[in-house]
Amino acid sequence: MKVLVIQGPNLNLLGKREEEVYGGVTLEEINSELAEVGKQLGVEVRSFQSNHEGEIVDEIQRAPAEDYNAIIINPAAYTHTSIAIRDALLAVKLPYYEVHISNIFAREEFRHRSLISDGASGIVTGFGTVGYMLALKGVSRHLDIIKKEGGK
Ligand code: DQA
Numbered sequence: 328m329k330v331l332v333i334q335g336p337n338l339n340l341l342g343k344r345e346e347e348v349y350g351g352v353t354l355e356e357i358n359s360e361l362a363e364v365g366k367q368l369g370v371e372v373r374s375f376q377s378n379h380e381g382e383i384v385d386e387i388q389r390a391p392a393e394d395y396n397a398i399i400i401n402p403a404a405y406t407h408t409s410i411a412i413r414d415a416l417l418a419v420k421l422p423y424y425e426v427h428i429s430n431i432f433a434r435e436e437f438r439h440r441s442l443i444s445d446g447a448s449g450i451v452t453g454f455g456t457v458g459y460m461l462a463l464k465g466v467s468r469h470l471d472i473i474k475k476e477g478g479k
Contacts, residue, residue, distance in 0.1 A: 328369065330461065331395045332361060332468055334376035334388060335403030341428075341456070349428050352456040362459050368467045380409055387415040396470055397448075398423040399462045406431070406441045413442045422470070426462050427452040 333403030334354065337344060342353035343437050356359065358374040365372035373395075375386050390398060398421055405412050406427070423446070431438040444450055449465055451458040 328397075328467065328470060329371045329373070329393070329395045330365070330463065331386070331390050331393075331398045332358075332372060332374045332382060332463075333398060333400040333402070334374070335383060335401055335405050338401060339376050339378070346478060348456050351408065356448040357456050357459055358450050360375055361459055361463060364463050368464065370463065371468050372463065380405055380411055383409075384411050384415045387412070387419055390421055391419050395421060397421055397466050399426055399459065399466060400424070400443070401426045401428070401459075406443065407437055413446070416443055422448040422466075424449045424451070424462050424466055426450075426458050428454060428456055428458060 339354055342351055342355065343351055355378060361372050361374060377383050377386070380475070383402065387398065398416070400416070400423055402409060402425075403410050406425075425441065425443055426445040431441065433453070449462070449469065451462045451465070454461055
């Protein structure tokens with residue numbers, strides 16, 4: 328199984344950025360933990376971060392040809408603004424799972440609306456950076472169940 332993890336703008340600054348909201352763990356640390364958890368689960372994980380909307384769209388568009396089974400995405404601020412990322416996710420028809428480090432519903436009102444949630448197979452929000460590991464474990468189990476039982 329192959330899972331693509333996409334991180335949106337400013338998440339390259341994790342560990343230094345608003346630590347009271349996002350914690351002290353860096354993106355590099357998240358990526359190596361994802362690779363480790365992936366290894367335990369038998370899931371190949373690629374982690375991609377960009378500050379640019381079009382690059383994120385390009386990465387999503389490439390995913391089916393690269394045989395990914397699912398996408399885990401934290402579009403960061405683009406969650407609330409990007410119809411282009413929403414359209415790309417819907418176009419490629421791969422199951423995707425939305426992650427937010429903070430609880431977006433407990434923050435400013437403009438963060439309450441996500442343009443991708445309605446098409447997501449699952450959402451993790453507010454667990455801090457551990458949310459990525461929860462999502463990866465969840466995706467692996469979820470896809471296994473779907474494959475075995477044809478269920479949801
Ligand atoms: C975020 C929440 C967004 O509102 C914000 O713009 C981010 C990070 C989160 O992970 O909590 O950059 O997606």
